[in-house]
Amino acid sequence: MSPISRGFHRRHEEAEPAGRVPPGQYVTHDFPVLSAGPTPHTPLANWTFSIEGGSSPVSWTWSEFQALPTETVTVDIHCVTRWSKLDTSWTGVSLDVLLDAVSYDDPYVLAFCDGGYTTNLPVADLKGGKAWVAYNYDGKPLAPEHGGPARLLVPHLYFWKSAKWVRGLRLRQTDVPGFWEMYGYHMYGDPWREQRYAGD
Amino acid sequence: MRPLEDGVLDGNAIGGLLLEVFGTEMTVATGTCGSCGMTAQVAEMAVYQPKLGTVVRCRKCDNVLMVFVEVRGVTCVDLWGLAQLA
Amino acid sequence: MAGTAVRGRLTWQTATVSAVMDETSAVRTLSFEVPDWAGHRAGQHLDIRLTADDGYRAERSYSIASAPGEPVAITVERLDDGEVSPYLTQDVQPGDEIELRGPIGGYFVWDGGASDSVPLLLLAGGSGVVPLRAMLRHRSRVGSSVPVRLLYSVRSLPDVIYRPELSAEPDGVQVIYTLTRQQPPGWTGYARRVDPAMIGEVAWPVAQAPLAYVCGPTNFVEGVAADLVALGYPPQRVKTERFGATGTP
Numbered sequence: 229m230s231p232i233s234r235g236f237h238r239r240h241e242e243a244e245p246a247g248r249v250p251p252g253q254y255v256t257h258d259f260p261v262l263s264a265g266p267t268p269h270t271p272l273a274n275w276t277f278s279i280e281g282g283s284s285p286v287s288w289t290w291s292e293f294q295a296l297p298t299e300t301v302t303v304d305i306h307c308v309t310r311w312s313k314l315d316t317s318w319t320g321v322s323l324d325v326l327l328d329a330v331s332y333d334d335p336y337v338l339a340f341c342d343g344g345y346t347t348n349l350p351v352a353d354l355k356g357g358k359a360w361v362a363y364n365y366d367g368k369p370l371a372p373e374h375g376g377p378a379r380l381l382v383p384h385l386y387f388w389k390s391a392k393w394v395r396g397l398r399l400r401q402t403d404v405p406g407f408w409e410m411y412g413y414h415m416y417g418d419p420w421r422e423q424r425y426a427g428d
Numbered sequence: 429m430r431p432l433e434d435g436v437l438d439g440n441a442i443g444g445l446l447l448e449v450f451g452t453e454m455t456v457a458t459g460t461c462g463s464c465g466m467t468a469q470v471a472e473m474a475v476y477q478p479k480l481g482t483v484v485r486c487r488k489c490d491n492v493l494m495v496f497v498e499v500r501g502v503t504c505v506d507l508w509g510l511a512q513l514a
Numbered sequence: 515m516a517g518t519a520v521r522g523r524l525t526w527q528t529a530t531v532s533a534v535m536d537e538t539s540a541v542r543t544l545s546f547e548v549p550d551w552a553g554h555r556a557g558q559h560l561d562i563r564l565t566a567d568d569g570y571r572a573e574r575s576y577s578i579a580s581a582p583g584e585p586v587a588i589t590v591e592r593l594d595d596g597e598v599s600p601y602l603t604q605d606v607q608p609g610d611e612i613e614l615r616g617p618i619g620g621y622f623v624w625d626g627g628a629s630d631s632v633p634l635l636l637l638a639g640g641s642g643v644v645p646l647r648a649m650l651r652h653r654s655r656v657g658s659s660v661p662v663r664l665l666y667s668v669r670s671l672p673d674v675i676y677r678p679e680l681s682a683e684p685d686g687v688q689v690i691y692t693l694t695r696q697q698p699p700g701w702t703g704y705a706r707r708v709d710p711a712m713i714g715e716v717a718w719p720v721a722q723a724p725l726a727y728v729c730g731p732t733n734f735v736e737g738v739a740a741d742l743v744a745l746g747y748p749p750q751r752v753k754t755e756r757f758g759a760t761g762t763p
Binding site: 431432433434435436437438439440441443444447451453455456469470471472477 | 616732758
């Protein structure tokens with residue numbers, strides 16, 4: 229039985245439930261950097277975003293990507309490590325625009341990134357104005373440590389699904405676990421149902 | 429070898445975790461990267477701790493050597509990237 | 515270590531804080547009474563675990579600041595936005611119980627005995643001085659006369675940890691400070707971040723087959739270790755321990 233450490237308490241108190249903050253989270257004004265590997269530095273001249281596995285693969289270079297219709301959105305983000313950040317502002321291309329360029333019937337994707345990170349999502353969670361490939365944060369180009377030049381942004385799911393340094397999506401008939409999902413994180417990751425780990 | 433970024437640690441930082449998982453001191457154990465073949469003591473491997481888990485990488489090629497994730501009090505250990513650990 | 519009976523437990527045990535001592539305005543040393551302590555080697559660390567009354571737990575690692583044979587002690591630097599360091603440096607009092615696990619580590623250790631003659635080069639960045647101080651204390655306790663140079667990079671003189679002890683400079687130990695942000699009037703010592711020129715002036719010649727221990731934040735360790743290797747130190751003669759932003763390994 230561990231002794232109680234007299235007077236010790238967690239640094240961040242959980243936010244009041246019912247409201248903008250999912251259960252078990254606290255609100256931060258920082259933007260913590262959590263990385264599983266070194267920050268990639270892909271030159272923009274070499275950068276592409278691809279969608280594979282549809283009727284034919286499609287790919288955009290950085291300048292082609294910049295020419296696509298963009299949106300600026302303000303969203304709340306929720307990390308499985310319990311911090312939530314409200315009213316974050318991003319500019320990027322909606323996945324609706326990107327997926328419209330492909331003919332496919334697959335229900336799932338595996339997002340892949342520079343450095344080898346992957347994460348899995350249902351296509352349905354990328355469509356309908358719910359997801360973007362974002363390249364500006366707070367009005368400025370997305371910093372490398374936060375996933376720049378571009379990252380996936382899927383704010384209705386835990387933020388590990390908003391893959392940093394994203395380079396594309398692989399359309400799939402079946403849902404396969406990405407990097408963290410392989411080790412026990414939830415395949416879907418809905419913060420409102422507190423789906424942090426497999427079995428939640 | 430490219431320098432490690434600020435905040436990235438080395439295998440010394442996971443001595444306690446390795447003690448718990450392997451039951452013995454492991455920071456002087458030598459690992460061989462399954463991707464590039466580089467050998468190094470665990471103490472000299474790159475350790476990333478993004479709070480979701482611990483990721484140990486080869487200093488030379490960044491290949492993932494070991495991953496530790498704790499879920500509900502149980503630590504999942506994956507040594508997939510190591511060709512050898514002695 | 516072959517032939518040594520393993521006393522004590524390698525799992526969590528409850529220790530009692532026996533003393534606290536402020537080293538600087540932001541740094542405090544805590545000494546413990548540990549019922550099942552197996553002894554330790556200079557350079558090893560221990561893990562601390564705190565449990566709040568709602569069951570919330572936090573774990574951190576701290577280098578052991580004392581020499582083998584002395585009461586177990588750690589030196590903690592308070593980080594303003596920290597969760598554990600403000601508690602350890604301000605709230606913990608003698609008599610409090612704390613869970614700890616250790617000793618841990620077999621790489622960043624110095625066991626030098628009285629007959630050892632390998633010159634030591636110790637390079638500390640900020641709180642990286644803690645395990646190196648354990649090595650210096652061990653050296654004194656065993657009556658070693660190996661030549662030691664400690665290059666200690668710190669923001670200013672008031673930030674120097676263990677200053678009275680280091681100023682005493684036991685026989686054969688040279689302490690060289692570099693004050694990177696602020697220097698007292700009349701300071702004639704180094705006043706910049708450690709760089710290859712400084713290392714070239716301070717390091718023992720490679721021909722003496724010295725052993726180097728580098729400890730501190732990752733940026734510090736990466737630069738210094740690379741500089742030593744560039745100077746000709748074989749990589750296996752340069753031991754490194756990187757601390758995180760929390761000042762812990």
